[in-house]
Amino acid sequence: MSLLHDAAHFFRSTVPFSLVPPSGLIWWLLIGLVVMRRRRRLGVTIVAISAVLLYALSTPLVGGMLISSLEAAQPPAPDAGEPGAIIILGGDGERTPDQLVKAEPGPLSLQRLAGAAIVVREKKLPVLITGGKVGPGQPAVADLMAELFKDAFDLPVQWRETRADNTCENARYSAQVLREAGIGSAIVVTHAWHMPRAILAFQQAGFPIVPAPLHADTHEVRAISDLLPHTSAWVRSFYALHEWIGLVAYRWGACRAVAPTTP
Numbered sequence: 001m002s003l004l005h006d007a008a009h010f011f012r013s014t015v016p017f018s019l020v021p022p023s024g025l026i027w028w029l030l031i032g033l034v035v036m037r038r039r040r041r042l043g044v045t046i047v048a049i050s051a052v053l054l055y056a057l058s059t060p061l062v063g064g065m066l067i068s069s070l071e072a073a074q075p076p077a078p079d080a081g082e083p084g085a086i087i088i089l090g091g092d093g094e095r096t097p098d099q100l101v102k103a104e105p106g107p108l109s110l111q112r113l114a115g116a117a118i119v120v121r122e123k124k125l126p127v128l129i130t131g132g133k134v135g136p137g138q139p140a141v142a143d144l145m146a147e148l149f150k151d152a153f154d155l156p157v158q159w160r161e162t163r164a165d166n167t168c169e170n171a172r173y174s175a176q177v178l179r180e181a182g183i184g185s186a187i188v189v190t191h192a193w194h195m196p197r198a199i200l201a202f203q204q205a206g207f208p209i210v211p212a213p214l215h216a217d218t219h220e221v222r223a224i225s226d227l228l229p230h231t232s233a234w235v236r237s238f239y240a241l242h243e244w245i246g247l248v249a250y251r252w253g254a255c256r257a258v259a260p261t262t263p
Contacts, residue, residue, distance in 0.1 A: 063233035066240030074219020175207035
């Protein structure tokens with residue numbers, strides 16, 4: 001069972017990065033070059049379109065527009081009543097070469113912890129952090145984030161949900177933990193661009209939430225450099241397109257189709 005789980009984790013964590021643009025467009029460039037040998041016009045068209053899209057997605061203007069468009073897609077959250085807990089959705093974790101410290105929270109996780117600390121101090125509710133393993137043989141993101149939340153922000157974590165490998169499972173397993181604790185709704189903390197998918201996941205899990213989105217983005221052109229390629233724009237474009245694909249899948253009931261895994 002562990003081997004199957006590790007294989008599924010590898011597939012889910014690797015395939016999206018390989019296929020979702022901007023990275024996925026590199027495959028189309030290669031396909032276009034191969035096609036050019038037999039059908040030159042078609043191959044040139046594929047290469048040209050891929051190159052234009054790669055350039056556009058690498059600009060801060062387009063990356064910012066895609067990210068901010070997700071905020072407009074945020075579905076209204078049903079009235080959750082008085083929340084009894086705060087859920088922090090795990091972000092990323094990074095492996096390290098250190099033999100003593102195998103992994104540490106990534107930048108997304110750090111941003112969510114910093115934003116959540118403000119919410120926790122204001123609301124004074126117990127905290128649940130959800131997030132599965134960084135990789136085979138690695139600790140869970142929830143554990144990494146919980147330890148840092150205590151050490152850096154001096155804030156306790158009541159529950160650690162360490163099984164979830166995706167947002168669907170974040171919602172399902174967090175809801176299960178909180179229901180068992182007698183809590184019927186919660187505040188959810190995550191990035192603004194991730195919140196629409198999180199809301200749908202919790203709706204499909206049947207657990208009411210109050211959204212607390214962090215780090216809203218804008219796409220105003222501030223300088224000519226916003227029209228020039230930048231590595232940060234590639235990252236924004238990837239996250240935005242990944243979220244849009246996820247939103248479409250969730251609206252078709254993808255969360256309901258994913259069966260819970262054995263603990």
